[in-house]
Amino acid sequence: MTSSAEDAPARFDVLIVGGGHAAVQVAAGLAGKYEGSVGVLSAELHHPYQRPPLTKGYLSGEVDEHELLLRPASFWEAPGVSLLLGHRVTAVDAEAHVVSTQHGVRYSYGTLVWAAGAEPLRIGLTGADLPGVHELRTLADTAQFKREIGPGARVVVIGGGYVGLEAASASVHAGAEVSVVEAQSRLLSRVTGADVAEHVRQHHLASGVTIELDATVVGVMDRGGRAGGVVLGDGRELAADVVLISVGIRPASSVLADAGARCSNGVEIDLRGRTSLPDVYAAGDCTCFPTEDGARMRLESLQNAVEQGDVVAQTILGEEATYSVVPYFWSNQVNLKIKTIGLVSGHDETLVRRGPAPGSLTVVYLRGGRVCAVDAVNAMKDYVDARHVLGARVDPNLVTDPTTRLRDAFRPEVAGHGAA
Amino acid sequence: MTKITFRLPAEDRIVSGEPGESIMQVAVQANIPGIVGECGGDMSCATCHVYCEDQSGFKRISADEEDLLELADAVRDTSRLSCQLKLTQSTAEVTVEVPQ
Ligand SMILES: Cc1cc2nc3c(=O)[nH]c(=O)nc-3n(C[C@H](O)[C@H](O)[C@H](O)COP(=O)(O)OP(=O)(O)OC[C@H]3O[C@@H](n4cnc5c(N)ncnc54)[C@H](O)[C@@H]3O)c2cc1C
Numbered sequence A: 001m002t003s004s005a006e007d008a009p010a011r012f013d014v015l016i017v018g019g020g021h022a023a024v025q026v027a028a029g030l031a032g033k034y035e036g037s038v039g040v041l042s043a044e045l046h047h048p049y050q051r052p053p054l055t056k057g058y059l060s061g062e063v064d065e066h067e068l069l070l071r072p073a074s075f076w077e078a079p080g081v082s083l084l085l086g087h088r089v090t091a092v093d094a095e096a097h098v099v100s101t102q103h104g105v106r107y108s109y110g111t112l113v114w115a116a117g118a119e120p121l122r123i124g125l126t127g128a129d130l131p132g133v134h135e136l137r138t139l140a141d142t143a144q145f146k147r148e149i150g151p152g153a154r155v156v157v158i159g160g161g162y163v164g165l166e167a168a169s170a171s172v173h174a175g176a177e178v179s180v181v182e183a184q185s186r187l188l189s190r191v192t193g194a195d196v197a198e199h200v201r202q203h204h205l206a207s208g209v210t211i212e213l214d215a216t217v218v219g220v221m222d223r224g225g226r227a228g229g230v231v232l233g234d235g236r237e238l239a240a241d242v243v244l245i246s247v248g249i250r251p252a253s254s255v256l257a258d259a260g261a262r263c264s265n266g267v268e269i270d271l272r273g274r275t276s277l278p279d280v281y282a283a284g285d286c287t288c289f290p291t292e293d294g295a296r297m298r299l300e301s302l303q304n305a306v307e308q309g310d311v312v313a314q315t316i317l318g319e320e321a322t323y324s325v326v327p328y329f330w331s332n333q334v335n336l337k338i339k340t341i342g343l344v345s346g347h348d349e350t351l352v353r354r355g356p357a358p359g360s361l362t363v364v365y366l367r368g369g370r371v372c373a374v375d376a377v378n379a380m381k382d383y384v385d386a387r388h389v390l391g392a393r394v395d396p397n398l399v400t401d402p403t404t405r406l407r408d409a410f411r412p413e414v415a416g417h418g419a420a
Numbered sequence B: 001m002t003k004i005t006f007r008l009p010a011e012d013r014i015v016s017g018e019p020g021e022s023i024m025q026v027a028v029q030a031n032i033p034g035i036v037g038e039c040g041g042d043m044s045c046a047t048c049h050v051y052c053e054d055q056s057g058f059k060r061i062s063a064d065e066e067d068l069l070e071l072a073d074a075v076r077d078t079s080r081l082s083c084q085l086k087l088t089q090s091t092a093e094v095t096v097e098v099p100q
Helices: A021-030 A073-077 A139-148 A162-173 A194-206 A254-258 A302-316 A380-389 B023-029 B063-071
Strands: A010-017 A038-042 A081-085 A089-093 A098-101 A106-114 A118-120 A154-158 A177-181 A210-212 A217-223 A226-232 A237-239 A242-245 A249-251 A266-268 A280-282 A287-290 A328-333 A336-342 A349-353 A361-367 A370-377 B002-007 B012-017 B049-051 B079-081 B093-097
Touching (some): A010 A021, A021 A038, A021 A302, A038 A106, A073 A081, A106 A302, A154 A162, A154 A226, A162 A194, A162 A328, A194 A210, A194 A336, A194 A361, A194 A370, A226 A242, A361 A380, A370 A380, A380 B063, B012 B023
Parallel strands (some): A010 A038, A010 A106, A106 A280, A154 A177, A177 A210, A266 A287, B002 B093
Antiparallel strands (some): A089 A098, A098 A106, A118 A249, A217 A226, A226 A237, A328 A336, A336 A370, A349 A361, A361 A370, B002 B012, B049 B079, B049 B093
């Protein structure tokens, strides 16, 4: 299937770039329905696998590598679909409909789907390339990290976001001594409010994690050619055998931007997954899509990758499909199961509700008096009920009363607004 | 090994599963339409709803599963989230119906 640069490139009717959730969703959506050939080019060496369990069941040892597979090997052997691993696309010629890989292999396409996901943000720390310094995006990354977090290992996690905190939780569980260093004045500042952040902090502290807030890391110390610790902005040193840098991600859009696709905070797509280039679609963490208020939004979530992948597959099949979802997200760490519905941003009021279950905390976020998001920690009923109250006006007294179900906390609409 | 029959609107699909696997995992691996398993079995999405008449080979439904099922459509008495139906050595055969 390979060809030298001079030969005519091998052709796929649909060529999918990426080997993650969005890419697989497109391939699975086309399987059995699409008549033409489908090629998937993935930079990774593993068959496509699930990412969320990496820092959950996989790090804790409950889920093994085999169980992570998104589809069995046989799926990729079916006629009509070819998965090419270790193929990183480095250039796209949108006019000629040809891509080329890091090894100079070219493929031509009828339709291109860009599903390249995201890559860890690198903050240019000195010593970041020392052995013992990790990032967590891929199975290969996580496997390496997992080997080093045994009993007694001293682990410093840079960044108190979901991925860093899940890794911290798994490391403590594995017997390591763990410190989390966060530059902001609280944890999870990009994704949730202060109440949940403090709740999560308390539970991590109780499990033995040390947390440094308002603290920046300025460099990784070299101890005999390996990571020996980190230096903080105030001059303090934290000794460490393992350093995890998890400070966020950057959408993998630069190759497509170079090809002329309109990109801002990711590849710009419309609600059917189309980019500004002809015959080129995009889906997943690498995209930003239009919102109702005319802005653009980029989500880093599995649901977004799966549902955008569905829309792209349907659009390619000529079916009517548009992307519109109520976002949800979840995270498991220490003894907390955190579940979020809606987007925790732009709210002007929060209501806190504490249920009877251990570790339970629910926060309802309001914008202009209407519910825009709900975080439910160890509170499945509230998570389920959240869908009922999203977008609605609620009675604060009922919301904060744990004996009333959240879905019964509506405030009657003012007469004259809305029907019946 | 368990023989799983997925009853779909138009046909039955028969797939085998290994002990330890959930019916959701088997369904996703076999590309059974209607079972998405979006969250991978972390009880966050309710996209793996099935009807299962004979649940004798499985753990009883938990309070969380019961709550989460409220998010699924066309729930019946026999509704389960297939991510919670874990196969064991002793289950030789099971039939689940995939909601339309
Ligand atoms: C540790 C971890 C835990 C997470 N937990 C959760 C969670 O609990 N809930 C949740 O909703 N989300 C979670 N996420 C986020 C979720 O995994 C992502 O939103 C999702 O993987 C996005 O899918 P994607 O297909 O867009 O990108 P990815 O899954 O990142 O896949 C992109 C793929 O494209 C490949 N690629 C990149 N560039 C190229 C190129 N130029 N050529 C060829 N291939 C390329 C990459 O190697 C990768 O295989 C988690 C993420 C991580 C890392």
